[in-house]
Amino acid sequence: MADDVVTAETGHAGGGGGDVFDVTIIGGGPTGLFAAFYAGMRQMKTKIIDSLPQLGGQLAALYPEKYIYDVGGFPRILAKDLVATMSEQALQYEPTVCLDEKVTGLTPDGDGIVTLTTDKGVHRSRTVVIAAGVGAFLPRKMDVPRVDELVGKGIQYFVTETAHLAGKRIVIVGGGDSAFDWALGLHEKAASCMLIHRSDKFRAHEDTILKVLQSPVDVRRFHELKAVHGEDRLEGVTIFDNRTGEEFYVECDSLLLNIGFLTNLGPIKEWGLEIDKNAVRVNSTMQTNLPGVYAAGDICTYVGKLKLIATGVGEAGTAANFAKTFIDPAAKAFPGHSSDMK
Ligand SMILES: Cc1cc2nc3c(=O)[nH]c(=O)nc-3n(C[C@H](O)[C@H](O)[C@H](O)COP(=O)(O)OP(=O)(O)OC[C@H]3O[C@@H](n4cnc5c(N)ncnc54)[C@H](O)[C@@H]3O)c2cc1C
Structure with missing residues (x-):
């Protein structure tokens, strides 16, 4: 809280x-x-x-x-x-x-x-x-191995305060209001901010989508989370392009899962x-x-x-x-x- x-x-x-x-x-x-x-x-x-x-x-x-x-x-x-x-x-x-x-x-x-x-x-x-x-x-859970283990250790479903995210490399998963609002609200204080969504259809408010697309946020359409990495804390994630199957490793400190409730x-x-x-x-x-x-x-x-x-x-x-x-x-x-x- x-x-x-x-x-x-x-x-x-x-x-x-x-x-x-x-x-x-x-x-x-x-x-x-x-x-x-x-x-x-x-x-x-x-x-x-x-x-x-x-x-x-x-x-x-x-x-x-x-x-x-x-x-x-x-x-x-x-x-x-x-x-x-x-x-x-x-x-x-x-x-x-x-x-x-x-x-x-x-x-x-x-x-x-x-x-x-x-x-x-x-x-x-x-x-x-x-x-x-x-x-x-309750937040909709992300069905990817080890996500549950790292909740509270870099992975979060709820964001109730943002101070600890300053200077962090953040990856946000989701295409709705929460994902876009957090991308907009956090990218200026974050070291980097990437938003991935499984399709090119976003459900967020049009104005917010436009602002995010015009911001430095790295928006990846048709990308999904494949794996999370790190032992005691999150160190990175693997994402993949669901059209081609191509995988990418992304170093990050924070993963926000905004895939609905x-x-x-x-x-x-x-x-x-x-x-x-x-x-x-x-x-x-x-x-x-x-x-x-x-x-x-x-x-x-x-x-x-x-x-x-x-x-x-x-x-x-x-x-x-x-x-x-x-x-x-x-x-x-x-x-x-x-x-x-x-
Ligand atoms: C991301 C987001 C952005 C939004 N932005 C806006 C906006 O800009 N403008 C706007 O007008 N609306 C917005 N909304 C919608 C707005 O938040 C809701 O309409 C509003 O919160 C409804 O208020 P409420 O008090 O009826 O219900 P809630 O805010 O949901 O509060 C209900 C409370 O009841 C408690 N409760 C439920 N069941 C039980 C139980 N059995 N026993 C005890 N307690 C229980 C819950 O814990 C909760 O605290 C937004 C919603 C979201 C998710």
């Missing part, structure tokens, strides 16, 4: 405890953080549970050092800085934060309480906002929720088919759903405010204007 990635300030040992919370938010990504902020502003006793060791979801885990250009109010902001500001906003009402804790079960008890089971214990809550993103996400809703599929193409179906108030259970962000779906930070935070506000009316039918869903608050 990067030193400057926000970790919970109000974390506790996990495992639930006896208190019943007004709302428990599964997932501490941007959606969950904004849901926690709104729930706090609505005076709800709030808890966030996340299976990762830090807040920030995909932004902190997958691309902390990338710029984001499409969140309101920031012409551009590093993902880790957005996590920091969103965490500050979310934590001001002092929610309970349980990190490194995976929710495995969700059961509405019929007495107005939802029981959440985790790998550390049991939590009870009047409402739940599922902001679990794409579920548990496998996502799985895992236990969430077993909770009795209406699932549509790996997402939880919600209505216009972000309520699922289970009473008191809402979903927002990448995990939810409805007609016209866009998986973006901006839409996720909007849905989080809706979910938290309607969760308020669920536990207090006299409360209005509309929270009033925050600018009117003293």
